[in-house]
Amino acid sequence: MPPGALSGERDVREAYAAHAGELYGFALRSLGDVGLAEEAVQETFLRAWRAGARFDPQIGSLRTWLFAILRNVVIDLGRARASRPTVAEGGIEPTVEPFEEALLSWQVEEAMRRIGEQHRRVLVETYYRGRPYAEVAAELGVPEGTVKSRVYYGLRALRVALEEIGYDD
Amino acid sequence: MTTERCREWREWLGAHALGQLPEEERVALEAHLEGCPECRAELEALAGVAQLLPLADPQHFNTAPAPPASLADRVAATIRAERRSQRRRRWRLGFALSGATAAVATAALLAIFVLPGGSSSTPEQRIAFRLLPPGLQISATLEPHAFGTEIHMYVKGAPSGTLCRVFVRGPGGVRQSAGSFRYRWGGDSDAVLSAALDLSRTRAIGVRVGKRTFVAPVGSANA
Numbered sequence: 001m002p003p004g005a006l007s008g009e010r011d012v013r014e015a016y017a018a019h020a021g022e023l024y025g026f027a028l029r030s031l032g033d034v035g036l037a038e039e040a041v042q043e044t045f046l047r048a049w050r051a052g053a054r055f056d057p058q059i060g061s062l063r064t065w066l067f068a069i070l071r072n073v074v075i076d077l078g079r080a081r082a083s084r085p086t087v088a089e090g091g092i093e094p095t096v097e098p099f100e101e102a103l104l105s106w107q108v109e110e111a112m113r114r115i116g117e118q119h120r121r122v123l124v125e126t127y128y129r130g131r132p133y134a135e136v137a138a139e140l141g142v143p144e145g146t147v148k149s150r151v152y153y154g155l156r157a158l159r160v161a162l163e164e165i166g167y168d169d
Numbered sequence: 170m171t172t173e174r175c176r177e178w179r180e181w182l183g184a185h186a187l188g189q190l191p192e193e194e195r196v197a198l199e200a201h202l203e204g205c206p207e208c209r210a211e212l213e214a215l216a217g218v219a220q221l222l223p224l225a226d227p228q229h230f231n232t233a234p235a236p237p238a239s240l241a242d243r244v245a246a247t248i249r250a251e252r253r254s255q256r257r258r259r260w261r262l263g264f265a266l267s268g269a270t271a272a273v274a275t276a277a278l279l280a281i282f283v284l285p286g287g288s289s290s291t292p293e294q295r296i297a298f299r300l301l302p303p304g305l306q307i308s309a310t311l312e313p314h315a316f317g318t319e320i321h322m323y324v325k326g327a328p329s330g331t332l333c334r335v336f337v338r339g340p341g342g343v344r345q346s347a348g349s350f351r352y353r354w355g356g357d358s359d360a361v362l363s364a365a366l367d368l369s370r371t372r373a374i375g376v377r378v379g380k381r382t383f384v385a386p387v388g389s390a391n392a
Contacts, residue, residue, distance in 0.1 A: 009245065009248060009249070009252075012245070012248060013245065016241055016244055020236055020241065021236065024234065024236035025234050029229070037236075038236060038237070038243075041244070042240065042243055042244050045244045046247050046248060046251065049248050050251070051388075054372070054388055056340075056341075058341075059338060059342060059372055059384070059386060060373070064386070065386055067299065068299070068385070068386050071297065071299075104224050105224045105226070107300075108222065108225035109225045109229040109230060112225060112227075112229075113229075113230060113231070113233050126184075126187070127187055128222075128227040133189070145180070148180055149180040149183075151187065152179060152180045152182055152183030152184070152215075154183065155187075155215045155218050155219060156183075156215070162218065166300040
């Protein structure tokens with residue numbers, strides 16, 4: 001069994017403490033349902049524990065591995081839901097694309113939560129709300145140039161945060 | 170092109186990447202960018218982030234949803250229950266095989282407990298590569314064969330003509346080449362390759378697209 005394998009109950013507890021929040025946040029974003037998101041997280045750790053001996057930290061991080069398992073769980077749950085007649089109005093079979101898109105959306109949102117409040121604020125006001133710099137500057141009581149530089153440092157911080165989330169192995 | 174001067178221009182780059190710079194400032198900045206490769210590179214990096222922004226919903230920026238505290242206990246309870254039922258199975262098996270040789274019993278136990286449940290029943294595996302640069306799509310389907318593993322490699326969004334080299338990794342990270350192909354715009358949607366490594370022993374698949382390598386886990390992680 002490779003070192004770092006997820007075999008004991010304690011390993012699972014530690015993995016849960018470190019990653020359950022993120023896995024849950026993403027599952028909820030992707031499935032849009034609290035009950036399903038909880039089910040997805042539970043199933044992910046169960047599958048991880050069953051296959052724990054095969055986790056090899058030399059290939060990738062535990063986090064990446066758990067997300068890969070969650071990916072399959074979410075697709076399975078999405079399929080199961082789509083096959084229920086009440087929800088399957090569109091009759092669309094969930095495929096890889098919506099999952100990857102949901103993952104990317106979640107990553108950007110998670111990165112936004114990680115950057116500083118000042119940076120997030122100017123990005124929300126100027127980009128998402130489309131407000132003029134002068135107006136945002138007046139509201140915040142800072143020169144317009146400061147809003148501009150916060151947008152710049154905000155995007156930079158966002159890039160770093162995205163790297164933290166994505167490239168951890 | 171002194172650093173001090175660039176610093177001033179740089180603070181405009183964010184607004185520029187988001188398309189928010191007033192006309193006059195934009196023209197001035199672009200004139201600077203023309204003669205400053207460092208600032209151009211910085212703009213390119215910011216533009217990569219800027220194009221991801223429409224994917225996010227600002228409603229989700231402030232609160233990270235947290236799982237209920239009880240979920241941790243439920244996860245632990247599910248695993249305990251499964252472990253107990255595995256033990257019971259092992260006991261029954263032990264009695265049934267009490268007359269057989271130890272070697273046979275060991276082989277049977279290995280077959281049950283070493284192969285993780287579920288994954289061995291799926292004949293083919295669909296692998297998605299995560300965290301790719303925007304615009305690039307890579308996925309693969311792996312099928313088990315007597316000769317090893319057949320790989321259907323799907324790439325989209327690379328420059329036409331890009332050389333793609335595929336490899337697989339077995340236990341312990343041992344790497345085996347699975348061949349190469351060139352990605353062409355408008356060409357076949359996937360390339361068919363093969364590797365002399367059993368799918369059950371394949372732990373990861375990787376592809377070098379141009380100068381960048383992307384790796385995805387295979388096996389239990391995709392069970």
